[in-house]
Amino acid sequence: MNELNIKAGQNPSSRKEVPSVVIRFAGDSGDGIQITGSRFTDTTALAGNDLATFPDFPAEIRAPVGTTFGVSAFQINFGSRRIETHGDDPDVLVALNPAALMVNIARLKNGGTVIVDSGTFTDRNLKKAGYKSNPLEDGSLAAYSLLEIDITKLVLESVKEFGLSQKEGLRCKNFWILGLVFWIYGRKREDTVEWLKTKFAKRPEIANANIAALNAGHVYGEVSELGDGFDLYSIPAAEMPAGLYRTVTGGEALAWGLVAGAELADLKIFFGSYPITPASPVLHSLARLKQFGVKTFQAEDEIAAICSAIGASYAGALGITSSSGPGIALKGEAIGLAISTELPLIIVNSQRAGPSTGLPTKTEQSDLYQAVYGRNADAPLVVLASRSPSDCFEVAIEACRLAAKYMTPVMLLTDGYIGNAAEPWLIPTVSDREPFPVNRDIDPEAFAPYSRDPETLARPWAVPGMAGFEHRIGGIEKEDGSGNISYEPENHQQMTDLRRNKILGIAKDIPAQAVEAGLETGDLAVVGWGSTYGPISRAVDNKISAGKSVSHIHLRHIWPFPENLESLLRGFKKVIVPEMNDGQLKTVLRDQFLIDAVPVTKVTGQPFKISEIEDAIDQALES
């Protein structure tokens, strides 16, 4: 396409070098915005940038076209420096219709760039989006650099030769805009062309039309004057530790971590699950891993999902179930049975916003109480939390280790943001790791179902099929040792103590709490858990650079806490706890340590901005 004249001023050699950029793609939920985002992500990763993404889509699968509640968005922050978050405010907003502009314009940085498909700014669409006048004409976008392109018309022209219907042709719009954005940021198209050829191998005309749209968007950038003050950019590759990388979402990393952890424990996975947003990607990933002996079972409901997993553990597999808050609530009684029968079990909770159905596609961390306290009676289990997409891999392995070694349910907390977001990942090597195989070498003469390993307090795991170990277990209180039904008052006290002490004893077997950034003592500790890692990390780094005495502590082990956590926290004058809930970790910290942990909370369905954490740090240091 170099036969077209490329204007000197837009020659890639004169691109403006910037350390990072935040782009937000937004359009109708049928516009393929998530695909645009994931293609841009892969290409950006291949270009060597560090990145973080935030897919932000509505709960409705196909909301009425052109409405604000049908707007789907994908934000990516990429750069030549370490990227911790998907970025506070976008530098660039791509809005494929008026509704997408309406919903997202307030996020855009002052002076940022808006790219709109002016072909969709019809009276009808403006009205649907709630505009009284056309924002492209009424001056309301004066604070931004506006790029109006009739993409609707251009994309149809670019795919004319493929004989598609108008509807099919317009479906190529997302690749047209991707082509243009690739041009603006100097990205290569080859990877996306290959992806399209594979994706539409059975419908080459669709692949070719999308490729044509991609190229047309790119050419548009090359040949047109994008307007005064409209710059082209280059973002140099980030300095990353050497090694082999890939991009990974939390859902994938979690599934792969479970497979790795089960292999290290010498167990086969049974995964019982019921579809629920946003937890289903883990089920989808594992269903494709049968070659590893993974058996997935789509149960009739949440209760059957966990009960089948507990049955599987009873029969000798590593039983795993997965859901989101409302589904975890349904599993509560069965979790109690797994605690009482002391069977290994992993319960993955991909948290979402709000009580009841709440906001299924929005992110929140509000199931910490449910994880730590949320069962009838005294029913302790292990609670772990992953902080990022790739961290899901490590936390899943840790969940497998603790569940099998201590014969206990483990609740693994992740959330919709981590599950769907992607980041580059330095691929670990599982074969180098120390295995932690389950011990089934039990002496039949000495066997008692509720005898205990003196060190771990775990009971032996004899499974059906092992001759000489036939025994009965159940939810009725059992006698210490024999496991026979026991209603003796002293025995119930003894068993309650044992169940508690077994879990608390795990604190001796987990890493001491590290400080992510800053010193081990100081004026202020910012304590986080889960997906607030990114914004807390960046905010604390910024404040340390500004000379403040602030440290970042991020918890993976939430129950039990690491042994040194209390003394660590007491080394700071103040402790603040930013959480996407109404202050839950704050309560647990106060409960356990009687320290004055101060909540910093946000439940808007959107992750924290770096600036919000920075403000909270300033406020804490000043007060």
Place this chain on the structure above:
Amino acid sequence: MNVVVPNEKLKPADFASDQEVRWCPGCGDYAILKAVQRTLPDLDTPKEKYVFVSGIGCSSRFPYYMSTYGFHTIHGRAPAFATGIKITNPDLDVWMVTGDGDGFSIGGNHMLHVLRRNVDLQILLCNNEIYGLTKGQYSPTSGIGLKTPSSPTGSVDNPLKPLVFTLGAGARFAARGYDTQKTLPVILKRAHAHKGTSMVEILQNCIVYNDAVFDNVLARDVAPEKQVHVEHGEPLIYGAEKNKGIRLNTKTLTLEAVTIGEDGITEDDILVHDEKNRSLAMMLAAMDGDELPVALGVIYCDPAETYEDGIEHQMDAAKSAETPSIDALLRDGHTWES
């Protein structure tokens, strides 16, 4: 604590655990427990492969009284536990014990799905038409008008027929017996031999809260006239004189009781039991001892692929010659060196 005994030497007593049985004296569950303990020595399953799974309720205490592997779980969920056990290890011989409340009220959804999936296990449904362990409330199989603490003026609930539900869910085996039936082990052996979910409804007397509820069918004086013992390939004949039979009314597509020798009816008019005939099974399962006798024995048996076989076929298809490598999985797809 357990001594391994070669299977051929096992006797019913070898399947009894050391736990004291705590059902009420005279409970029908005792007879069912004995029938199961009499059945197992005749089967070719090694003892360590038996797993008895139950939910909550009087009959669900069953596993504690067996010396096999056993799992007493939570209310209504036994089918889900049993399914997880069987998928994990299809070699296990899984028996599920439940009651009318556990199986068809709180656990109705799981019952529906285990039956339609056709997981290979035996379900012993101890139906006493009452809640026993919670002290006598009406159950989903209780008759209309039953007065209980929770229905002092009589239940208005339309009762569920477990075997009609079973067949409606698409199950491939349905049988019925009663607690003290001498031939109950024969039915249990047929259930065991059937590969797939085998539902055995066992009419069980609750001596405390619903005593004699099945007397209209089981009492000695009415039994011959109110029971038809079905046998595959045999005519559906019953009665003390062996002169009553079941005939299909082809105009109404319903069953009717007729007397051989009356109105020109001969044995040729009587339906011959075909346990592979689902339509017939649906009608036999619905007979309730009112106009028509209650059917006992194997009402339906027509095997199909089991759920766990379907899974195992997919697992086998996914196997490759080489041991799969997680490290290779992580490196599959787009990667780059930094």
